Amino acid sequence: EPEVTQTPSHQVTQMGQEVILRCVPISNHLxxxxxxxxxxxKVEFLVSFYNNEISEKSEIFDDQFSxxxxxxxxxxxxxxxxxxxxSAMYFCASSVEATNSPLHFGNGTRLTVT
Amino acid sequence: xxxxxxxxxxxxxxxxAPVELKCNYSYSxxxxxxxxxxxxxxxxxxxxxxxxxxxxxxxxxDLNKGxxxxxxxxxxxxxxxSAMYYCALIGNTGGFKTIFGAGxxxxxxx
Numbered sequence: 077e078p079e080v081t082q083t084p085s086h087q088v089t090q091m092g093q094e095v096i097l098r099c100v101p102i103s104n105h106l107x108x109x110x111x112x113x114x115x116x117x118k119v120e121f122l123v124s125f126y127n128n129e130i131s132e133k134s135e136i137f138d139d140q141f142s143x144x145x146x147x148x149x150x151x152x153x154x155x156x157x158x159x160x161x162x163s164a165m166y167f168c169a170s171s172v173e174a175t176n177s178p179l180h181f182g183n184g185t186r187l188t189v190t
Numbered sequence: 191x192x193x194x195x196x197x198x199x200x201x202x203x204x205x206x207a208p209v210e211l212k213c214n215y216s217y218s219x220x221x222x223x224x225x226x227x228x229x230x231x232x233x234x235x236x237x238x239x240x241x242x243x244x245x246x247x248x249x250x251x252d253l254n255k256g257x258x259x260x261x262x263x264x265x266x267x268x269x270x271x272s273a274m275y276y277c278a279l280i281g282n283t284g285g286f287k288t289i290f291g292a293g294x295x296x297x298x299x300x
Binding site: 124 | 222224226233234235236239241276280286287288289290291292293
């Protein structure tokens with residue numbers, strides 16, 4: 077069964093550095109998402125992406141964040157200048173449709189900002 | 191505002207006992223509701239959705255629009271049901287984001 081894959085599984089970075097988290101969604105899916113989960117807290121929506129543009133973003137997704145689909149397979153999340161509070165598990169997900177369609181999640185990237 | 195509430199952080203039951211994981215939602219339209227599960231060291235995955243009205247691994251969930259609830263139930267819990275369970279909602283405005291409740295950790299004791 078096809079799966080969403082995320083790399084790396086764990087990323088350690090210093091405050092102020094840029095990080096890029098990578099995801100390969102399921103190939104026939106059209107909708108892509110990033111979520112994050114701070115340790116012990118809920119899974120929070122960051123951004124949804126469709127047809128090569130952001131369709132919705134949360135208030136967490138400020139100017140420090142950006143997403144890109146640079147080719148036909150990858151979907152990336154960039155954090156320009158990381159802060160300590162960006163430390164979290166970041167999940168990529170994809171779905172076939174916007175509605176009536178569940179999310180398929182990757183295993184996540186644990187980002188640690190020191 | 192869209193909101194999903196799971197009032198219990200932890201639910202501990204004995205094997206063979208009935209389980210009910212509570213979920214209440216707040217949404218002005220007609221949302222689609224889901225239960226996701228995360229077993230130890232596995233990815234978050236769909237368990238069931240209200241539109242399918244199916245039973246998965248013995249679990250069922252009925253959408254009660256009057257009470258705005260979507261509780262997850264299983265008549266006889268098994269040890270392998272121990273996991274983190276998340277109730278989730280898709281709205282039908284804007285980018286169709288899925289929002290999650292805080293999750294309930296189910297622990298089934300032998």
